[in-house]
Amino acid sequence: MKKNVLLVWFALVTICTAFAQSGKVFDNLSMTSKILDSERKYAVYLPPDYETSERSYPVLYLLHGATDDHTGWVQFGEVLRIADNGIKDGTATPMIIVMPDADTRRMGYFNVGDWKYEDFFFEELMPHVEQKYRIKGEKRYRAVAGLSMGGGGSFMYALRHPELFSSACPLSAYVGPLTIEAMKAQGKRRGEKYSDAEIKTYMENYNALNLIESVPVEKTKSVRWYIDCGDDDFLYEGNSLVHIAMKKKEIPHEYRVRDGGHSWAYWRDALPTVLGFVSDAFHQN
Numbered sequence: 001m002k003k004n005v006l007l008v009w010f011a012l013v014t015i016c017t018a019f020a021q022s023g024k025v026f027d028n029l030s031m032t033s034k035i036l037d038s039e040r041k042y043a044v045y046l047p048p049d050y051e052t053s054e055r056s057y058p059v060l061y062l063l064h065g066a067t068d069d070h071t072g073w074v075q076f077g078e079v080l081r082i083a084d085n086g087i088k089d090g091t092a093t094p095m096i097i098v099m100p101d102a103d104t105r106r107m108g109y110f111n112v113g114d115w116k117y118e119d120f121f122f123e124e125l126m127p128h129v130e131q132k133y134r135i136k137g138e139k140r141y142r143a144v145a146g147l148s149m150g151g152g153g154s155f156m157y158a159l160r161h162p163e164l165f166s167s168a169c170p171l172s173a174y175v176g177p178l179t180i181e182a183m184k185a186q187g188k189r190r191g192e193k194y195s196d197a198e199i200k201t202y203m204e205n206y207n208a209l210n211l212i213e214s215v216p217v218e219k220t221k222s223v224r225w226y227i228d229c230g231d232d233d234f235l236y237e238g239n240s241l242v243h244i245a246m247k248k249k250e251i252p253h254e255y256r257v258r259d260g261g262h263s264w265a266y267w268r269d270a271l272p273t274v275l276g277f278v279s280d281a282f283h284q285n
Helices: 002-020 079-089 117-132 149-160 180-189 196-206 208-214 217-221 236-248 264-283
Strands: 024-033 038-046 059-063 096-100 142-147 167-171 224-228 254-256
Touching (some): 024 117, 059 117, 079 096, 079 264, 117 149, 142 149, 149 196, 149 208, 167 264, 196 208, 208 236, 224 236, 236 254
Parallel strands (some): 142 167
Antiparallel strands (some): 038 096
């Protein structure tokens, strides 16, 4: 009888321990945005010990690409498995990962016309999640990463708000239109027409190459950069030019060109390295 009780107790402990070692993802959260005049969805990854501790955690804002939404990194990027494994093997520190939706009604992370997504991100989303969850609010403990359109968001947010992020990890990033003609063509495809003044303003604010030139170098250097784009990716040119521009400005950064294209297989392979890279900043002395 005692042996059976011990076996049951051991089994319960084993089950509870295994459960405690897994983080949790909530992928249907929402908040009201006055700026965007809509309900905005987002997903959150909470590390394994979140519910059993009272500590505060660093945060990674993980941005999806065009045509995906806040569930992209959950469903296709396997963020739960990859983050849990990184924390378990010690290559990533326990962190909260916030994945916002930038693809409902309108698409994009920037302020364009009456679509003020950047304002929403910094004035509403960030304060909302950093009050709702036990998130450390200092630059050192905040990072941003993303793929494709979200890689562009990572570039722009960290270049335009370097005082807020310790690390930025653009993956296969859209770095913004490389020429005025490209911007006009983009607008034509979307059925939108931009004036020359609007194009000039957009290029100044949302082209990584222009921002590298205009933002004070010391501010850009205050962010740790990890840039990764596949050798078969159609966005290779912009990422290569950013790498060259940063080299010329002597801005420290990690630049990777791996075998692969614009695919979830590539980004899943990149995510463990991203988590390790941002963790190094969270741990810095």
